[in-house]
Amino acid sequence: MAILLPVKRAFLIYESPSLNEALSRIEEAFVEQRTVLIVGRCWVEYRGRASSKLKPGERIVIVKEDGSLLVHRCRGYEPVNWQPPGCFFKTHMNDNSLTVKAIRRSPRETVIIYFDQIYLLSTFKLIDEGEFSIYASEEDIQKAILLNPSIIEDGFTPIEYEKKVESGFVDVYGVDKEGRMVVIEIKRRTVGKDAVLQLARYIESIKTSAGREVRGILAAPQISGEARDLLTSLGLSFKRVDPKKCSEMFRKVKDKKISDFLQAEEV
Amino acid sequence: MAILLPVKRAFLIYESPSLNEALSRIEEAFVEQRTVLIVGRCWVEYRGRASSKLKPGERIVIVKEDGSLLVHRCRGYEPVNWQPPGCFFKTHMNDNSLTVKAIRRSPRETVIIYFDQIYLLSTFKLIDEGEFSIYASEEDIQKAILLNPSIIEDGFTPIEYEKKVESGFVDVYGVDKEGRMVVIEIKRRTVGKDAVLQLARYIESIKTSAGREVRGILAAPQISGEARDLLTSLGLSFKRVDPKKCSEMFRKVKDKKISDFLQAEEV
DNA sequence: GAGTGGATTTCGCAT
DNA sequence: ATGCGAAGTCCACTC
The missing domain is CATH 3.40.1350.10 (Trna Endonuclease; Chain: A, domain 1)
Structure with missing residues (x-):
């Protein structure tokens, strides 16, 4: 006999959550392999094939269900920091900042994002089976x-x-x-x-x-x-x-x- | 004498807006050069150096203040469709769908996004003067x-x-x-x-x-x-x-x- | 505007 | 895993 469990609402949206609240929601999302979308003030360190530092500012951060990471500034097509699919993630609170750490195995790389303010947090699963076709290759x-x-x-x-x-x-x-x-x-x-x-x-x-x-x-x-x-x-x-x-x-x-x-x- | 105008709230967030409501908010954002973030169900056509079609599904769409466009699916580092900075945008309602059209001048290219459902719409201006430095180039x-x-x-x-x-x-x-x-x-x-x-x-x-x-x-x-x-x-x-x-x-x-x-x- | 080469290129495919 | 070449590559820089 099938048991109907309460279905978790697909789209969770949090407006200006506290860092502690955000931490909980982000951790839940990682466990459930939900996509995480954050708009907030952060700074970023990258170490791997190269190294980089990004000083504080407001950015858009996306963590996808496949373990890819994007950090977008207010301008430009390209992310300022990123990781391709396959990362795993760690989060913790630290001195009034929320840390999201993306770790890649091969090559060994890390991107660490420190948030001190979050304006928008949203977690969800995108349902997307739409076919993509391209011409003129x-x-x-x-x-x-x-x-x-x-x-x-x-x-x-x-x-x-x-x-x-x-x-x-x-x-x-x-x-x-x-x-x-x-x-x-x-x-x-x-x-x-x-x-x-x-x-x-x-x-x-x-x-x-x-x-x-x-x-x-x-x-x-x-x-x-x-x-x-x-x-x-x-x-x-x-x-x-x-x-x-x-x-x-x-x-x-x-x-x-x-x-x-x-x-x-x-x- | 200075006149204090009401300051528009920096971060506007709309949860599951109607398409008409979304249209108004997006058009306002374009006028004010605000960044637009949309999570919704859409399909996409691209014509330019090549052509592509993306059938309906749920995606993340970002239009930045510099006129760059990103359409992200639930997986992968790369956007499925995009435009580099410098596009101008047109929007309109059409047969129960909201259309966002990005137009690039050179080379002449267009990306047309049709939404039939929007789960999250947010518009804002990112304040970001943070210095970015990279090593090992x-x-x-x-x-x-x-x-x-x-x-x-x-x-x-x-x-x-x-x-x-x-x-x-x-x-x-x-x-x-x-x-x-x-x-x-x-x-x-x-x-x-x-x-x-x-x-x-x-x-x-x-x-x-x-x-x-x-x-x-x-x-x-x-x-x-x-x-x-x-x-x-x-x-x-x-x-x-x-x-x-x-x-x-x-x-x-x-x-x-x-x-x-x-x-x-x-x- | 064309031309050249780099990139944390990423991605896919074949070995 | 390594190796190789395409990509709507993008981007910065030069001419």
């Missing part, structure tokens, strides 16, 4: 090229994707209408010299092992002037692709696997 | 090497830092005890093949323009196995440095400028 471009190789040039035939070479993976590899080997490096945004060097390295590695001519094509929406100079001097080429159009193209056949797109056999 | 290592060149090796004499070469900037450049040119690339953490290639590129560029032998040293706390192989095959070398120790060393003389550390003249 590098993978979408890759699929579009495999699906419609003429994006690169007439007569291009892809043979493999994510092909392992000595120094890493080639995004797409195939042959042109003259039968020459073609290696394609894909970037979803303006490419700089790094991408050119990366492609050059792949070409070098393949030339050495295959012992024949290899064409290198950088497929991206844009290329910087200096990168183009370098590209040209290395005998490589650039093909403009529009990530959005690629993404739209791919969306029509999104049920297909990448491997279905390959129509030619290895040469 | 790549710059700290650079300073430590300039301050105490024997970190690299006995007899090493730095000559320049951030020296411009054809393909970028060399972190530190100097001569060894034999008078050979030395180029040092600094990384604050484990280095992979990219850093090796970067150093190799600098060496190549300098060799070409200087027309003489150049030694390359990668200074970092660690190097990956494959990166070490590549390093060796390219005739470069690795020097282990501890970012923390470098940082401590630097802290003792943090009032000095980098340029004060250079004791030798250009050769």
